[in-house]
Amino acid sequence: MAQRKGRRLLLVPLPLQGHINPMLQLAQILYTKGFSITIIHPSFNSPNPSNYPHFNFSCIEDEFVLTESSDLLSFLIELNAKCVEPFKECVGKLLQSDDAWEEPVACLISDAICHFTQGVAHSLQLPRLVLRTSGVSSFVAFAAYPLFRQRGYIPTQDCKLEEEVEELPPLRVKDLPLVKTEEPEKYYELLHNFVKETKGSLGVIWNSFEELESPALTKLGKEFSIPMFPIGPFHKYFPSSSSSSSLISQDQTSITWLDTHKHNSVVYVSFGSLAAMTETEFLEIAWGLANSKHPFLCVVRPGLIKGSEWLEALPSGFVENLEGRGLFVKWAPQLEVLAHSAVGAFWTHNGWNSTMESICEGVPMICMPFFTDQKVNARYVSHVWRVGLQLDERIERGEIERSIRRLMDPNVEGKEIRDRALKLKEEAKICLQQGGSSSSSLEDLLTYILSFTFETS
Structure with a gap:
C-alpha cells in the first residue's frame, strides 16, 4: 500500500x-x-x-x-x-x-x-x-x-x-x-x-x-x-475474489460443478445484466447447447427471458435429459468461472467487462451482441483480434450447434483461435x-x- x-x-x-x-x-x-x-x-x-x-x-x-x-x-x-x-x-x-x-x-x-x-x-x-x-x-x-x-x-x-x-x-x-x-x-x-x-x-x-x-x-x-x-485491465490488479461488486447474488455451485469437468470442455454462457430475449429465442439457445453435446454452464438471470420468471419455457424433462451435462444458474461468479481450467469457450453478449475478462483468461468467445458498444466489441473479437466467432443475428439452434463445434471440437480453426486468445492473454498480463x-x-x-x-x- x-x-x-x-x-x-x-x-x-x-x-x-x-x-x-x-x-x-x-x-x-x-x-x-x-x-x-x-x-x-x-x-x-x-x-x-x-x-x-x-x-x-x-x-x-x-x-x-x-x-x-x-x-x-x-x-x-x-x-x-x-x-x-x-x-x-x-x-x-x-x-x-x-x-x-x-x-x-x-x-x-x-x-x-x-x-x-x-x-x-x-x-x-x-x-x-x-x-x-x-x-x-x-x-x-x-x-x-x-x-x-x-x-x-x-x-x-x-x-x-x-x-x-x-x-x-x-x-x-x-x-x-x-x-x-x-x-x-x-x-x-x-x-x-x-x-x-x-x-x-x-x-x-x-x-x-x-x-x-x-x-x-x-x-x-x-x-x-x-x-x-x-x-x-482493471480487474487484474487484484485477486479475482476481491474485484467483483455484483449487485446479484452469485451461485457458487458453478465452481464445484466445473471442478468435475475436463480441461477446456465446458461452454460458459452469460448475456450480462441488461439483455432480454423472447422465450422462443431462449429455447433455440437451450436446444443448440444441448445438441452440441458439449457440457455447458448457462446463466439465466431473472429478467433475461421476457414473460418468464426463470426456466418455465424449457420443455418437461429437458434438464433431466441432459444427465448432468448442463447446469443453469441465476448468476455466476464470472471471474472465477472464466479462470477455471474446465472452461473452453465463453458465449457472451460482448459487454466490455465480459470481453476483457475473457481476453485476460485466454478464453475464446462466441459473440452474440444485443445493442450499442456490444456490436462493435463483437466485430473486433471476431475480425480484428480474431479470438472468437460471431453468431448470425438470427438465433437458430443449428447455427448455435455449428458454432460451438467449430470452436470446441478438435479442428484447425478452433486451435488457431485458441492460440491467438492465449497470446492476447499474455499481452494483457505483460x-x-x-x-x-x-x-x-x-x-x-x-x-x-x-x-x-x-x-x-
Whole structure:
C-alpha cells in the first residue's frame, strides 16, 4: 500500500452493473496508490458501503426505477437531467466539509455517460476526468455519429446493413452502436452530449490496454486534445475474489460443478445484466447447447427471458435429459468461472467487462451482441483480434450447434483461435508488469492528478 497522499478523489459511477464494477475497481486501484476515495451515487442500484469500509460514500437523492420493461435510453436521459441539482448540492457540501480541509479534493472522476457532471464541475472550478467503461474502438464509433448521419449510414436501412463503413473498417452498418428506439433523435442527442462533455474533460481513463487498441487510441488522440490513460485491465490488479461488486447474488455451485469437468470442455454462457430475449429465442439457445453435446454452464438471470420468471419455457424433462451435462444458474461468479481450467469457450453478449475478462483468461468467445458498444466489441473479437466467432443475428439452434463445434471440437480453426486468445492473454498480463504499457500509463495518471491545483473557497 502506497503512502497516503493527503488528497481525496470524488468518483461518480453510472448506476448500472456493468458500469459500477469498473468504477469501484478504479477506486480500489487509486486507493492503493495513496488517494482517499469518496463515491457519489444515486440511491438506485446503490453499492454496498460495507463491502468497501475504506471508502466514503455520499448518496444523492433520486427517483429512478429501472425494471425489465424500462426504456434504458429514457433512464439515461432522465438521470442526466434530474441529477444536476442534487449532485451540485452534494459536491458543494463535500468541498466545504472538514474532511475537505484536511484532505483537499484533487479532482472528480465520473462515468463518461454521466455527462451532467461536467457542467457542475465547471461551475465549481473542480477538475474533472472521465472513466469510459467500454473500449476505445467503440468510443471512436460513438464520436463519429455526425459523420455516419452525413454519409447516410444512419438511420439504418435493411438493404444497407451488410455495407462496410469505409471510415471505420472492419465495421459494417449493422455493427454500429445503435439501440432500438422509436425516438432516435433522443439517442443521437445523448451521444452528442456524452462525447462533447468527454472532450471537454481534462482526460479519459480507459479500462483497456495499448496493445489491444493502439489504432483506436492513435485515432482518438488526433481528434481529442486531452490525455488518454489506458490503464486496464482493471480487474487484474487484484485477486479475482476481491474485484467483483455484483449487485446479484452469485451461485457458487458453478465452481464445484466445473471442478468435475475436463480441461477446456465446458461452454460458459452469460448475456450480462441488461439483455432480454423472447422465450422462443431462449429455447433455440437451450436446444443448440444441448445438441452440441458439449457440457455447458448457462446463466439465466431473472429478467433475461421476457414473460418468464426463470426456466418455465424449457420443455418437461429437458434438464433431466441432459444427465448432468448442463447446469443453469441465476448468476455466476464470472471471474472465477472464466479462470477455471474446465472452461473452453465463453458465449457472451460482448459487454466490455465480459470481453476483457475473457481476453485476460485466454478464453475464446462466441459473440452474440444485443445493442450499442456490444456490436462493435463483437466485430473486433471476431475480425480484428480474431479470438472468437460471431453468431448470425438470427438465433437458430443449428447455427448455435455449428458454432460451438467449430470452436470446441478438435479442428484447425478452433486451435488457431485458441492460440491467438492465449497470446492476447499474455499481452494483457505483460502490460500490467513494471515497465508495461498500462503500468506506465497509471504512473502518468497519478502524476497528472497530483498536478491539479484545486482549492476549496
